[in-house]
Amino acid sequence: MATAEQLVREVVAQPRFQRAPQIEDLPARLGYLRHVRVLATNASDGGRAALLPVPSVEREADRQAYVPLWFASIVNVEDVRREMQIVLEGRHIGSVIIIGHAADEIAEVWRETKDLVLVALVLGLAVLIILHFALGRLLRPLVSVAGGLRELERGEFRHRLALPDIPELAEITDRFNALALRLGSARSENQQLSRRLLTIQDDERRRIASELHDELGPCLFGIKADAASLDLLARRLPAKVAKTVRERTATIEEITDKIQLVNRRLLDRLRPMALDHLPLSEVIGGLVSEFQRHGPMPRITLSAENLAVKYDYAISITIYRCVQEGITNVLRHAQARNLEVELKECPIASQDKGSREIRSVLYLSLTDDGTGPPSDDSRGLGLTSMEERVRALGGEICLGANPDGHGTCLKIWMPLESVGPRPFEKRPLEARQR
Secondary structure, eight states: OHHHHHHHHHHHHSHHHHHSOOGGGHHHHHOOOTTEEEEEEETTTOOEEEOOOOOHHHHHHHHHSOOOHHHHHHHOOOOEEEEEEEEETTEEEEEEEEEEOHHHHHHHHHHHHHHHHHHHHHHHHHHHHHHHHHHHHHHHHHHHHHHHHHHHHTTOTTOOOOOOSSHHHHHHHHHHHHHHHHHHHHHHHHHHHHHHHHHHHHHHHHHHHHHIIIIIHHHHHHHHHHHHHHHHHGGGSOHHHHHHHHHHHHHHHHHHHHHHHHHHHHHHHHOOGGGGTSOHHHHHHHHHHHHHTTOSSSEEEEEEESOOSOOOHHHHHHHHHHHHHHHHHIIIIIOOSEEEEEEEEEEEEEEETTEEEEEEEEEEEEEEOSSOSOTTOOOOHHHHHHHHHHHHTTOEEEEEEOTTSSSEEEEEEEEOSOOOOOOSOOOOOOOOOO
C-alpha cells in the first residue's frame, strides 16, 4: 500500500500530469501493480476509472495458481482501502482509491506451501528409506531370533542361528544357541531315561511272562493229567462213587481250561510271543483279525506296506500296544461302523541350519467314522500310557477329529534308528470278517 501511494505521488508530481491533469489516465500511467488495485475518481463528473486490465501473462499465472477455498479461508484477510485526494494549485481534481488485494498474496503463500509440503514429503520419504535400511540391518537378526524361537517351540532343538555383526545382538544369538544346545541335551537325556524305563518295564513283563509260561503252564498241565488219571481210576470204583468222582474231575478240568485261557491272555498282554518270530505286519494282521472275530462291527481294514521284516523290539511292542489300545477304544466308545488301520514306513524331511535331512519314520493311523473325540478333551489311562510310550521313543502322537468332521483320527510317527531287511514283496494286508 505504501509503495502504491508513493507511485501515485510520483505520477501526480510529473510535469506532464501537471500540464494536463487527466485523473482518468492515472491508473494507465501507474501500470499493473501486484497486490493492489487502483481506482481514480474525477471530481467534476464523478466518473471512475479502474486500473488497466491485468496482462494476459499475469492472468495465466493467476489462473494456474488456483487457491482452494479451504486454504483461502484459513489465511484470508480483509481488504485494506485507502483514499488519496488529488489537489493541484489548490483545486481538488479527484480522488485515487488504493485497495489492498490479498488474492495475489494468498496465491503466493499457496505456492510456497505446496513447495514446502513437497520438500517435506521428499525429505520424509528419504528419512523412511534410510530408517528402513538402518533398522532392517538392526532388526534382521531379531527376526532370525524370532524364527529360531518358533523352531524351539516346535521342538527343533538342533536349530542354530548365525552370529550377526552387531556385538549386542551377537551375544543374544550366542545365548540362544547355548539354550538350544542345553534343551537338546536335556531332551536327549530324557528320551534315554524314558527309553531305559520302558526297557526295564518290558524286561519285567518278559520275566513275568516267562515265569507264567514256565511255572504256571506245567502246573496246569499236571492238574489236567492228574484229573485224567482220576477219571481212569474212577472206573474201578462203585458206580455211584465213580459218577461223583467223574463230575468232580470234569469240574477240575473245566476250571483248569479257564485258567489256561486266562494265562494265555495274560501272556499275550505281557509279551506277544509272535513279535519274536514273525514280521510286524503279520503280527498286527493277527491282532486285527482277533478283534474282528469278536463281532461284525466295526468293519476293520488294515493296510500295512513298505515295512521291514524286523524292527527294534521297543518300537514293535509300542506299535502293537498302540494298535491294540486304539482298536479297544473304538470298540468301547466310538460306535463306529468302519475302522481303517494304516501302518507304513515313510521318509520325512527336517530342516536344520539350511540343510535338509531325510529321516525314516514308522507311521500309524487309525481312522473311524464314529462319534468323534470327546468334547472335554479328556484322556483315559490307555491313551496317556500310549502317549508316554511314543514320546519316550522320540515319536509324536496326534488325536483329533477327521477333516470332514465325522469320526476320530489317531496318528503316530515313530522315528527309526535301524531296521532289518525288507521283504521282497510289499503288499497291503486286509483283515475282514470271515
